[in-house]
Amino acid sequence: MSYTKKNKSVLISVLAIISGLMIGLGSVANAADAKKGEKPAPPPLPPFIKAPVVDTQYTKDCKPLGLTKAPKDAKRRTFALNPSNFKRMEKAANAMGEELYDEALVILKELEERAASRPYDLAKAHEYLGYVYLSKGKYETAISYFRKVIDQKILPVRNEQSLIRNVAGLYLSTEPPQPEKAMGIIKAWFKTAVKPKSNDYVLLAQASVLGKAYGDAICPMRMAINLSDRPKNSWFDILVAAHFEAKDYKGAAVIAKERLLSFPETAKYWRQLSGLYNKLERPMDALVIMELAYKQNMLAKGSEYKNLSSMYAFNELPYKSAAVMEDGLKKGLVKAEEKTWRQAAGGWQLSRESKKAIAAYAKAGDFSEHGKNEMRIGTLYSDREEWKNAIKYFRKSLKKGGLKKDQGRVHMNLGIALFNDGKPKDAIKSLQKAQTFKGTKRNASQWINYVRDAAKLASN
Numbered sequence: 001m002s003y004t005k006k007n008k009s010v011l012i013s014v015l016a017i018i019s020g021l022m023i024g025l026g027s028v029a030n031a032a033d034a035k036k037g038e039k040p041a042p043p044p045l046p047p048f049i050k051a052p053v054v055d056t057q058y059t060k061d062c063k064p065l066g067l068t069k070a071p072k073d074a075k076r077r078t079f080a081l082n083p084s085n086f087k088r089m090e091k092a093a094n095a096m097g098e099e100l101y102d103e104a105l106v107i108l109k110e111l112e113e114r115a116a117s118r119p120y121d122l123a124k125a126h127e128y129l130g131y132v133y134l135s136k137g138k139y140e141t142a143i144s145y146f147r148k149v150i151d152q153k154i155l156p157v158r159n160e161q162s163l164i165r166n167v168a169g170l171y172l173s174t175e176p177p178q179p180e181k182a183m184g185i186i187k188a189w190f191k192t193a194v195k196p197k198s199n200d201y202v203l204l205a206q207a208s209v210l211g212k213a214y215g216d217a218i219c220p221m222r223m224a225i226n227l228s229d230r231p232k233n234s235w236f237d238i239l240v241a242a243h244f245e246a247k248d249y250k251g252a253a254v255i256a257k258e259r260l261l262s263f264p265e266t267a268k269y270w271r272q273l274s275g276l277y278n279k280l281e282r283p284m285d286a287l288v289i290m291e292l293a294y295k296q297n298m299l300a301k302g303s304e305y306k307n308l309s310s311m312y313a314f315n316e317l318p319y320k321s322a323a324v325m326e327d328g329l330k331k332g333l334v335k336a337e338e339k340t341w342r343q344a345a346g347g348w349q350l351s352r353e354s355k356k357a358i359a360a361y362a363k364a365g366d367f368s369e370h371g372k373n374e375m376r377i378g379t380l381y382s383d384r385e386e387w388k389n390a391i392k393y394f395r396k397s398l399k400k401g402g403l404k405k406d407q408g409r410v411h412m413n414l415g416i417a418l419f420n421d422g423k424p425k426d427a428i429k430s431l432q433k434a435q436t437f438k439g440t441k442r443n444a445s446q447w448i449n450y451v452r453d454a455a456k457l458a459s460n
Contacts, residue, residue, distance in 0.1 A: 048230050051261035056243060056251030062219035065201070066193040076156060079120035085111060092128055096135065104132050123152045127163070139174045143167055164189045168203050172210055179211030198228040205238060214245040233263045240272070249279050267298035287311045294324065302334040309343065322347025326360065338367035345376070354380045370402025375410050382413060387421040390414075408437025412444050415451075424455045 055062075081089060088111045095104035108129045115121035130145035146167045150160060164185060171182035186204045190196060201224035208217035221239045225231040236259035243252035253276040260269045270293035277286035290299075290308045299305055305328030312321035325344040328334035345360030358380050365373035378393035394414035397403065403410055415430035428451055434444035 045230070049262065050229070050231070051258045053226060054254050054258060056248060056254050058215065058218045058243065058246065058248060058251055059222045062222045064196070064223060065190040065220075066196040068195065070157075070194045076154070078156070079154070081121055081124060082115075082118060085115055085118070085121045085125075088114075089124060089128065092132075096128075096132060099135075101132050101136050105129070108132065119152060119154050123149050123154050126152075127155070130163075134170070139170050143170050143174075146170075161189060161193060165200065165203060168207065172203075172206055177210050179207045179209075182207035183211060183213075183216075198224040198231070200224075201227070202235060205235075205242075209238060209242065214242040217242045218246075231262070233259065233266065233269075236262070244276075249276060252276055253280060267293060267300065270298055271304065283311065283315060287315055291320075299328075300333070302328055305334050306340070306343075309347070313343075313347065318347040318350035319353070320347075322351060322353070322356070322360070326356075329363075336363070336367070338364045338373070341367065342373065345373075349376075349380065354384055369400070371397035371400030371410075372403060372406060374400060375403065375406060375413075378410070378413060378417070382417055385420070387417045390417040391421060405439065408434050408440035408444075411437070412440045412447065415444070415447060419447075419451050419454075424451050427451050 088107055092104045092107040092111070095101070095107065108125055111125045112122065112129065115125050126145045126148045130142045130149070133139075133142040133145065146163050149155060150163055150167070153160065155163070168182045168186040168189070171178040171185070183204065186200075186207060190200070190204070193200065201220040205217040205221040205224065208214070208220065217238060221235055221242070225235055225239070228235075236255060240252050240255045240259065243249075243255060253273065256269065256273040256276055260266075260273050263269055270289055274286045274289040274293075277283075277289065287308075290304075290311060293299060294308055299308065305324055309321045309325040309328070312318070312324060322344045325334065325340060325347065329336055329340060329344065334340050341360050341364035345357045345364055348354075348357035348360055358377050361373045361377045361380070365371075365377070374393045374397035378390045378397060381387075381390035381393060391414060394410055394417060397410050398407070398414070411430050412434035415427045415434060418424075418430055419427035428448055431444045431448045431451065434440040435448070437444075
């Protein structure tokens with residue numbers, strides 16, 4: 001069992017994560033959006049316990065990016081819009097709020113021409129044009145206008161940095177995505193950013209993953225998680241996947257454990273950590289994690305029950321192996337068929353729970369055309385010295401057929417059961433049939449002599 005079946009699936013899952021993270025980007029920083037009605041307050045978030053950080057070989061040297069404080073010359077001169085341009089801007093904003101984007105474009109295009117000689121007014125016109133095209137889903141055009149604003153370096157630094165982040169995000173939202181451009185602009189931004197926040201690091205990590213530079217995603221995502229009081233589980237997903245892609249399975253397991261401690265309610269995280277432990281050849285750790293998931297009712301698929309049952313069997317815990325398999329069968333999660341009931345029966349048999357083994361083999365027999373399960377039931381009854389039941393099931397086994405190499409053994413065991421049930425003549429007949437099979441010829445002959453001698457002694 002592995003974290004993913006193929007390396008390709010790592011990228012697919014990461015892309016899905018990023019796709020979810022990027023939803024809603026079109027409305028980021030859109031100051032022109034108007035409220036369309038008050039929404040009910042969301043319910044409070046459940047308590048969150050942030051797991052302690054344990055570094056991997058790739059995260060131990062991760063350090064914050066950006067500046068600790070703004071340089072002295074970071075402030076820019078403030079400007080005011082020309083009054084008539086302000087009115088046009090206000091009119092455009094109202095049109096945008098009503099989703100009349102084409103009307104807003106007409107106003108802003110006219111404003112762009114009027115403001116050609118006023119750099120600040122022109123920057124604001126370009127900014128609003130960018131938001132209109134963003135709302136219309138024309139990301140490339142939106143990017144071009146935002147980049148014009150950035151290149152002018154006239155807006156307040158905070159506003160400009162917000163635009164840079166938006167542009168980086170938009171590069172990831174184009175079809176196809178442009179991660180190299182996103183990485184370029186966000187890395188340049190980090191050089192002048194003051195105390196970047198978690199989402200800034202997440203953006204860089206997203207761009208790195210989409211650009212298949214998985215190693216470059218690790219430190220930004222590690223920093224994002226470290227800085228956040230409530231990191232998102234999808235951030236951990238990317239960090240685990242990046243370690244896995246780098247073939248650092250030990251590191252992936254370390255992060256997966258941290259993720260599980262922070263999000264213990266997510267069932268798939270238990271399975272994934274167990275899979276990583278298996279890949280690291282730590283079967284008992286893998287078993288413990290799956291067992292804890294099972295005890296919390298987090299297993300929802302038949303394959304998970306079968307997997308846990310097999311893990312118990314591998315670790316020489318047959319009773320638990322049988323119990324889990326039978327639980328899955330009774331819940332209808334595990335498909336009822338000969339091999340699943342036989343696996344449960346085998347576990348009960350190894351655990352010396354003969355009654356449960358007999359019942360499970362009987363279920364297995366209902367799904368089979370051969371008599372091997374009835375043969376096993378007969379053997380279990382023989383072990384219990386319940387000879388009549390043993391005789392009944394050995395005969396059922398022979399009648400069903402399909403025993404192949406086991407046929408001679410069944411005839412011999414039937415003969416032994418008949419002898420112990422006080423039927424020496426019938427026993428000899430069955431043992432004589434066992435003599436015709438190479439594998440049981442010798443033992444059957446010895447038993448025939450023994451039965452005859454015992455019968456003579458009984459008659460004297």
